[in-house]
Amino acid sequence: MPQKRKKVLFVDDDAKLLELIRQLMSFLSEDSWEIFTAPDVSRALRLLQDQRIDLLVIDIHMPVVDGLQFLNLLQRKYPNILKVVLTGDATEDYRARCLNNGAELFLEKPREEGGWRTIHATLHELARFQPEEGFRGVLRRVGLADVLQMECLARHSVVLKVSTGSTQGTVCVKDGQIIHSQCDGRVGEEAFNYLLSLGGGEFEVQPYAEPPKRTIEGSWEFLLMEAARQRDEASESTPPPTPSAVQTESVFCSQPAAPLPVERLTPPIIPIIEAAPEEAGIQDRNPPSGHHASDASRPQVDEMLVCSLQGEVLHEWKCANPNNRVGLLEFISQKARQLAQGLPLGDFDRVEISGPQTRAVAQIQDDRALFVRTSRVPVEGEANSFGA
């Protein structure tokens, strides 16, 4: 079976260079890449709307919207597109800022032809691991019923995988008909109705695979109406635990789970802000050594942020710039996943950062991400004795 061509978009304000890149990359990729070019961000965005781009290669210095701003925008709008910076200004400062803004790689523009081979080989390796099929993009607060309706109307054949922290299920759609569903021991319409009653979670549209047997008959319109009726009945008797929506493609790399409503998060956090990080649920039993603070001091929480895995700030306390903290958590999540590639480390839990005076913990949980920064302050008695 012929391999699907990768769609690679190069964005650079140098028209001559873009043409050179187009020719070189077409030649080096042996036509396995479909190459798009854009001389500015606005045209790049138009292409991103029209095409399912696999890999985006961006210059930094561009007029109006530069590469760094573009990366920032892409990280919000298209977090799952692989982004690479290709620049002639490869300073360490730019490298750090580009990585911070979601770039997978930071490459220097080659000055000779041999260098372009290396660039191509690097990009090729990066693009190779992208999934060939599946659902991509960011949709927020989209109901499962909406997605199923779209798939059925388009007469697609797909498998919709649905998951929350504790529940996993599938819905099989064949030629626009819902033919099978299963979820934690339930099958058929029971499983289908259960999945559609879930308050939140994540889904992924996967290529169709034949189910073990057909467990659902009848039209999809009736099934969706019946599921909606059951959901309405249930919500009249008991309030739903979470907003009735699912969200796709978390910007964090963690296990999917239902997002928690803000009101559930707020009360437990307030009391612990004044408490030691240990009490705040931050596992600090054995902090990284080498920067031990004095025994005559106590930890003080300087800032705290909790966000959903979709990057929505659920709670923040004394964060000078919450969006930057969300960005840092996204970056750590991405790096934690990359770091563990090929290593027997298991699931990522957190990163602990110890400075001379401060300590920060970034934790990516199943349903949220947490950033806490603490410092140590002298205990009262000791402070008085210092002052004497």
Next chain:
Amino acid sequence: MKELVSQWFDQSAPFEGILACGVRHLDRSTVTKSWSDGFTDLAIDNALRCVADLFQVLPINRVASGRVRWVYQDGLLHCERRSDGPCLGIFTVRDESAFDAAGLERMFQEFQALAQVAVA
């Protein structure tokens, strides 16, 4: 300096609970050692790249860093970057009572001390 660090790294002795370790130099080359199956040179090199990326990004986010510890279900990665650039990453078992914390500290202290040796 690079040779000095590499030489020290080659001679450094393992301690109880260590799984693997590596140094990423300023020129992005790495030296690695492993005492456990599954920790290949390539995978350690990749991990050290991520470690270096985080060290670069932290100052932009105004987070002071000395030691960074990545905590995974089945292991820990302890990292430090020296002010002159190289990063040391040490993988240990997750159970903190099952690795020699003093051995870990010694390794980081020696790594940091090499910068002074070079200056002297």
